[in-house]
Amino acid sequence: MKLSKNFTNPLAANNPVIVQILGICSALAVTVKLEPACVMGLSVIFVTAFSNLVMSLLRNGVPSRIRIIVQLVVIATLVIVVDQFLRAYMYDVSKQLSVYVGLIITNCIVMGRVEAFALGNKPWDAFVDGVANGIGYALILIIVAFFRELFGSGTLFGFDVLARFGYVNNSLMLFPPMALIIVGVIIWIHRSINKDLQEK
Amino acid sequence: MLNLFINSMLIENMVFAFFFGMCSYIAVSKSVKTALGLGAAVTFVMVMTVPLNYLLNQYVLAPNALAEGVDLGFLSFILFIAVIAAFVQLVEMIVEKFSPSLYNQLGIFLPLIAVNCAIMGGSLFMQQMVGTEINNVGDSIVYGLGSGIGWWLAIVMMAAIREKIEYSHVPAALKGPGIAFIITGLMGIAFMIFSGIQL
Numbered sequence: 001m002k003l004s005k006n007f008t009n010p011l012a013a014n015n016p017v018i019v020q021i022l023g024i025c026s027a028l029a030v031t032v033k034l035e036p037a038c039v040m041g042l043s044v045i046f047v048t049a050f051s052n053l054v055m056s057l058l059r060n061g062v063p064s065r066i067r068i069i070v071q072l073v074v075i076a077t078l079v080i081v082v083d084q085f086l087r088a089y090m091y092d093v094s095k096q097l098s099v100y101v102g103l104i105i106t107n108c109i110v111m112g113r114v115e116a117f118a119l120g121n122k123p124w125d126a127f128v129d130g131v132a133n134g135i136g137y138a139l140i141l142i143i144v145a146f147f148r149e150l151f152g153s154g155t156l157f158g159f160d161v162l163a164r165f166g167y168v169n170n171s172l173m174l175f176p177p178m179a180l181i182i183v184g185v186i187i188w189i190h191r192s193i194n195k196d197l198q199e200k
Numbered sequence: 201m202l203n204l205f206i207n208s209m210l211i212e213n214m215v216f217a218f219f220f221g222m223c224s225y226i227a228v229s230k231s232v233k234t235a236l237g238l239g240a241a242v243t244f245v246m247v248m249t250v251p252l253n254y255l256l257n258q259y260v261l262a263p264n265a266l267a268e269g270v271d272l273g274f275l276s277f278i279l280f281i282a283v284i285a286a287f288v289q290l291v292e293m294i295v296e297k298f299s300p301s302l303y304n305q306l307g308i309f310l311p312l313i314a315v316n317c318a319i320m321g322g323s324l325f326m327q328q329m330v331g332t333e334i335n336n337v338g339d340s341i342v343y344g345l346g347s348g349i350g351w352w353l354a355i356v357m358m359a360a361i362r363e364k365i366e367y368s369h370v371p372a373a374l375k376g377p378g379i380a381f382i383i384t385g386l387m388g389i390a391f392m393i394f395s396g397i398q399l
Contacts, residue, residue, distance in 0.1 A: 021226050
């Protein structure tokens with residue numbers, strides 16, 4: 001029961017991106033197309049899950065004074081694994097993501113979950129929490145990428161969708177500011193539904 | 201060099217073009233005073249870490265830099281973040297010593313500069329620009345300064361707007377982060393007029 005709540009909470013009611021405002025840094029730049037957004041989402045799920053797991057296993061052995069450095073080393077190592085994997089097997093996507101893979105290290109979600117959850121919970125709970133927060137994050141990326149690719153290029157995953165109906169691409173959607181406005185609107189809708197989140 | 205400065209400060213502004221450092225940007229931009237302090241700290245850290253990482257990149261990480269046939273490029277993430285984390289620790293101690301009030305205001309966000317994407321992003325972009333726009337230590341200092349001031353500018357403007365917005369009728373669901381995102385987007389569109397400037 002508790003486990004399933006841990007899993008579903010970060011997906012909507014306590015979504016790391018639109019409720020806790022964590023990890024927007026850099027991530028939005030990969031939302032021009034759906035494909036890099038999905039790859040980025042999967043990478044973040046992998047990193048949050050395993051950094052939570054590793055730090056939860058180490059939680060009793062690491063003095064709290066040096067924990068930040070230990071966390072950074074664990075996270076950086078995992079990100080290097082992801083980066084090398086992408087370069088080896090998905091070179092085109094890794095070129096599109098460029099520096100943003102490296103920036104998973106500084107993604108506040110990863111660090112935030114390790115600090116807030118993994119250091120005080122058992123490994124399996126921490127792992128589930130990591131996966132769920134990663135998915136909550138990937139969801140937002142995919143929603144933003146869906147709208148930007150659909151209206152910006154008229155395609156989805158590279159397939160023509162709108163172009164065949166005579167749609168003229170709105171290239172403003174491809175510029176960075178639109179990603180921010182879309183996130184703003186997502187927050188707006190989310191808070192209209194979940195009234196308890198609204199600020200007084 | 202001036203071109204690089206203008207480019208990194210206005211055209212490829214860290215916040216508006218790359219979304220770097222959004223976490224602290226949204227959270228700390230509630231009062232101009234705090235924003236000024238954090239912006240200064242970020243700029244300082246960037247001016248110092250980008251050249252340091254440039255030297256590290258040139259003499260340790262680049263192919264054949266350390267020894268013939270050795271390419272340590274895959275270690276760059278971990279080395280860059282180590283340099284940044286060490287430096288932030290230093291800034292934290294300095295701020296605590298000389299300005300305890302600012303230290304209290306910034307709270308958790310001071311240690312979090314270490315995981316501020318703007319700083320890590322600055323170093324990673326610098327690494328990509330080596331050989332094209334950045335060719336020596338001077339260039340890397342200019343790039344760090346330009347990017348830092350760009351971020352500073354963005355957060356102070358944002359804080360000023362948010363102080364004013366306190367007095368206007370924003371729909372309840374948009375209050376706080378929602379309206380902040382939309383304002384940032386509009387500011388980003390305004391900043392697009394700088395694109396294409398060449399000096």
